[in-house]
Amino acid sequence: MLDFLRLLKRRYQAIANEPRVPEGIRAGARSQLGSLELGEAFLERHACLEQAPTLPLQAAVIGPTQSGKSSVVNLLLNQEYAGVSPLAGFTMFPQGFGPQISESDRQALTAFFHGYLEVLRDQKPADPNSAFSIRDIGPIQDSQTSNAIIWDTPDFDSIGSQHYFHSLLRTIALADVIVVVVSKDKYADQSVWQMLSLIEPLNQPTLVVLNKVQADTAELISRSFRDKWQEIRSDSVPSIVPFPFHPDGLHHEHMPEESGRLFNFLQQYRTTSNRATHRETCSALLNRYWENWTEPLREEQAQAEEWKKIIDDATNSSTELYQRYYLDHPQHFETLKRALAELLTLLEIPGIAPLLAKTRSLLTWPIRQIFSSGQNSSDNEKKQFRESHEFKVLERIYEHYVTQVSNAIISMRAENSHYEYWWNELYKTFENHKTSLSENYQASVEEYQKDFQPCIEEVAHRLYNKLKQQPATLTSLRATRLTTDAAAVAIALKTGGIGVHDFVITPAVLSMTSYLTESALGHYMRKIEAELKQMQLKAVASNVFGKALKKSLQNIPAGMCDQTRFNIPAETLEQATETLRDL
Numbered sequence: 001m002l003d004f005l006r007l008l009k010r011r012y013q014a015i016a017n018e019p020r021v022p023e024g025i026r027a028g029a030r031s032q033l034g035s036l037e038l039g040e041a042f043l044e045r046h047a048c049l050e051q052a053p054t055l056p057l058q059a060a061v062i063g064p065t066q067s068g069k070s071s072v073v074n075l076l077l078n079q080e081y082a083g084v085s086p087l088a089g090f091t092m093f094p095q096g097f098g099p100q101i102s103e104s105d106r107q108a109l110t111a112f113f114h115g116y117l118e119v120l121r122d123q124k125p126a127d128p129n130s131a132f133s134i135r136d137i138g139p140i141q142d143s144q145t146s147n148a149i150i151w152d153t154p155d156f157d158s159i160g161s162q163h164y165f166h167s168l169l170r171t172i173a174l175a176d177v178i179v180v181v182v183s184k185d186k187y188a189d190q191s192v193w194q195m196l197s198l199i200e201p202l203n204q205p206t207l208v209v210l211n212k213v214q215a216d217t218a219e220l221i222s223r224s225f226r227d228k229w230q231e232i233r234s235d236s237v238p239s240i241v242p243f244p245f246h247p248d249g250l251h252h253e254h255m256p257e258e259s260g261r262l263f264n265f266l267q268q269y270r271t272t273s274n275r276a277t278h279r280e281t282c283s284a285l286l287n288r289y290w291e292n293w294t295e296p297l298r299e300e301q302a303q304a305e306e307w308k309k310i311i312d313d314a315t316n317s318s319t320e321l322y323q324r325y326y327l328d329h330p331q332h333f334e335t336l337k338r339a340l341a342e343l344l345t346l347l348e349i350p351g352i353a354p355l356l357a358k359t360r361s362l363l364t365w366p367i368r369q370i371f372s373s374g375q376n377s378s379d380n381e382k383k384q385f386r387e388s389h390e391f392k393v394l395e396r397i398y399e400h401y402v403t404q405v406s407n408a409i410i411s412m413r414a415e416n417s418h419y420e421y422w423w424n425e426l427y428k429t430f431e432n433h434k435t436s437l438s439e440n441y442q443a444s445v446e447e448y449q450k451d452f453q454p455c456i457e458e459v460a461h462r463l464y465n466k467l468k469q470q471p472a473t474l475t476s477l478r479a480t481r482l483t484t485d486a487a488a489v490a491i492a493l494k495t496g497g498i499g500v501h502d503f504v505i506t507p508a509v510l511s512m513t514s515y516l517t518e519s520a521l522g523h524y525m526r527k528i529e530a531e532l533k534q535m536q537l538k539a540v541a542s543n544v545f546g547k548a549l550k551k552s553l554q555n556i557p558a559g560m561c562d563q564t565r566f567n568i569p570a571e572t573l574e575q576a577t578e579t580l581r582d583l
Contacts, residue, residue: 001043001286001576001579001580001583002040002043002044004572004575004576004579005036005039005040005043006040007568007572008036008293008294008297008566008568009033009036009037009040011565011566011567011568012029012032012033012036013029013033014562014563015029015563015564015565015566016029016030016033017563018563018564020421020425020561020563020564021421021564022420022421024418025296025418025421028296029296032289032292032293032296033166034165034169034198035198035288035289035292035293036289036293037165037166037169037170038169038172038173038198038199038202038285039285039286039289041112041169041170041172041173041174042173042202042281042282042285043282044112044173045112045173045174045278046278046282047111047112048108048109048111048112048174049108049275049278051104051107051108051111052104052105052107052108052109054105055105055108055109056098056101056105056147056148056149057147057148057149057176057177057266057269057270058096058148058149058151058174058175058176058177059076059148059149059150059151059175059176059177059178059179059266060151060153060171060172060174060175060177060178060179061073061076061150061151061152061153061179061181062153062156062168062172062178062179062180062181062195063155063180063181063182063186063192064155064156064157064182064183064186064189064191064192065155065157065158065186066183066186067155067181067182067183067186067211068181068183068209068211068212068243068250069091069152069153069155069181070082070083070084070090070091070152071084071211071250072179072181072209072211072243072250072262073097073150073151073152074250075250075251075252075259075262076148076150076262076263076266077097077137077150078252079137081097081135081137082095082097082152091152091153091154091155092128092129092131092154092160092164093116093119093125093128093129093130093131093132093133093154093164093167094113094132094133094151094152094153094154094167094168094170094171095132095133095135095151095152095153096109096132096133096134096135096149096150096151096152097135097137097149097150097151097152098134098135098136098137098148098149098150099136099137099138100136100138101134101136101149106134106136109134109149109174110134112170112174113132113167113170115130116130116131116132116167117130117131117132118131118132118133118134119131119132119133120133121133121135128164129163129164129167130164130167131167132167132171134149147270148266148270151171151174151175153168153171153172154167154168156168156191156195157186157189157191157192172199172202172204173202175204176204176205176269176275177204177205177206177207177265177266177269178199178204178205178206178207179206179207179208179209179262179265180192180196180206180207180208180209180238181209181211182208182209182210182211182225183210183211183212183213184210184211184212184213184214184217184221185212187210187221187224187225188224188225188228193228193232196229196232196233197232197233200233200234200235200288201281201284201285201288201289202281202285203235203277203281203284205238205265205268205269206238207238207239207241207261207262207265208225208238208239208240208241209241209243209262210222210225210240210241210242210243211243211245211250212243212245213242213243213244213245214244214245215244218242218244221242222240222242225240226240239261239265241258241261241262242258243255243258244258279583282583283580283583286580286583287580290577290580294573294577296566297566297568297573298573299418299419300419300422300565300566301568301570301573303412303416303419303422303423304557306412307426307554307556307557308554310405310408310409310412311405311549311550311553311554312550313404313408314401314404314405314408314549315401315541315545315546315549315550317400317401317404318397318400318401318545318549319537319540319541319545321393321397321400322393322394322397322537322540322541322545323533323537325393325396326389326390326393327533327536327537328533333533334388334389334390335390335456335532335533335536336459336528336529336532338456339456339457339459339460339463339528339532340460340463342456342457342459342460343460343463343464346460346461346464391445391449394445394540394544398438398441398549401545401549402434402437405430405553406427406430409423409426409427409430410427413427421564422560422564422565425560425561425564425565426556426557426560429556429557429559429560430553430556432559433552433553433556433559437548437549437552437553440548440552441544441548441549443548444543444544444547444548445544445548447543448539448540448543448544451539451543452535452536452539455532455535455536455539456532459528459531459532462528463524463525463528466524
């Protein structure tokens with residue numbers, strides 16, 4: 001699950017920063033980063049606690065700018081350790097203060113803040129947005145927080161807070177308890193309640209300090225805060241402690257009762273017993289945000305499924321066109337004729353065959369010389385196939401396929417304005433892929449022609465074996481073969497050998513087709529023809545349309561820019577969802 005959240009967060013960050021993605025989607029991506037950071041950090045907290053099972057209580061003091069967070073931290077520590085300034089955004093990275101922090105605890109906390117630079121005492125970080133510090137302050141004099149690490153944190157509402165917001169959330173995820181500090185001017189700010197709503201699933205014991213309030217308005221502000229809490233959150237309202245304004249700052253002697261309630265709150269949870277519910281809290285946190293995190297991912301996967309549907313439709317359409325304009329076309333279907341031509345070679349009559357073969361060889365020599373000049377037999381076969389009607393049909397189908405897919409992308413782009421950028425990127429990738437797609441298609445057509453030839457020869461042998469079971473029919477066919485060859489020889493002699501090849505083959509095939517169809521083998525011939533069409537349809541659909549087009553184009557989205565999409569497989573999302581169910 002942790003690996004999935006890290007992957008998802010990286011993809012959200014990429015999309016949020018990609019200018020080619022519409023601003024609305026980028027803004028939506030940015031809005032998810034906070035909860036993702038919180039979820040990732042809370043899962044990593046488990047490893048931190050395993051590494052340091054006796055880690056002291058972690059108390060995070062959080063709040064908006066100029067609410068007095070650092071002053072509350074110093075009050076808890078009973079000494080001025082946290083820097084205090086009237087300037088907004090003065091604290092820019094998490095700073096932990098604790099007495100006698102052990103080396104093992106320090107190592108565990110440093111590992112938890114991986115990717116952040118640890119700032120040593122009195123050191124100024126080069127990049128405060130990616131920094132943290134842990135300061136061992138020794139024994140605390142007259143303090144009741146001796147068994148705790150108190151974290152002073154950056155604000156979450158200033159202009160610059162977007163740069164260090166992630167470090168604040170990581171600190172909150174680590175915390176066992178939360179002290180929320182708000183002033184009379186900031187307690188109703190939207191940013192305060194957005195933060196309190198965001199961290200609600202962590203179910204952390206919380207105390208609210210209403211700082212800098214006058215005694216006569218303390219009850220009114222407390223009631224207002226309590227009402228807002230009940231409106232925004234579903235858990236019980238925490239203790240609210242008003243801190244009166246004092247020009248000298250926050251000191252125990254100025255408000256012993258109020259500071260005593262703050263200390264008692266930390267003492268109440270010093271045993272860190274709530275860590276035992278880490279698994280349940282983790283489940284609640286992930287379930288709270290899972291739909292929001294994964295909805296854009298599912299929408300993108302839906303676009304990919306629409307793309308697959310476009311490819312499926314185009315592939316099915318191509319198969320139908322091939323069947324209509326070639327296999328089922330009475331004038332254009334040539335494959336059975338090729339099988340019958342193969343059958344001619346099996347019908348040679350012993351004794352006469354060598355003479356006819358020699359005669360045909362002599363007569364067709366001029367034509368064979370013309371067509372084979374500079375070519376081998378394989379080239380001749382390719383040339384003959386390229387001149388066939390089947391090849392022309394396959395060429396036109398390819399053009400139709402590409403046009404259909406292009407038009408479908410344009411339609412989807414117009415219909416899905418929210419994902420117009422996704423279809424734009426897909427269209428560019430498809431256009432760039434056309435050259436290689438055409439080359440692969442041509443190669444697959446030629447490979448299909450070569451691979452299907454044995455099927456044609458097999459059909460010829462099946463016909464011949466069937467004929468051998470009927471000697472009378474076989475004898476008649478051989479006589480037909482002899483007569484046709486003799487006629488071809490006579491015509492060829494009169495024409496000087498020009499066009500002899502056509503006269504040797506075509507009349508024989510026509511005679512045989514007519515004879516076989518009208519004979520007792522007519523039913524078997526029709527069966528053979530149907531089987532041949534089925535074999536050819538399957539071969540073309542699988543090896544040409546399926547292999548060269550469908551399989552190649554289905555992976556087109558993988559070639560799109562990674563910065564514009566999540567690019568997380570549906571299987572990965574399903575596995576993560578199943579893991580969440582098991583929590």
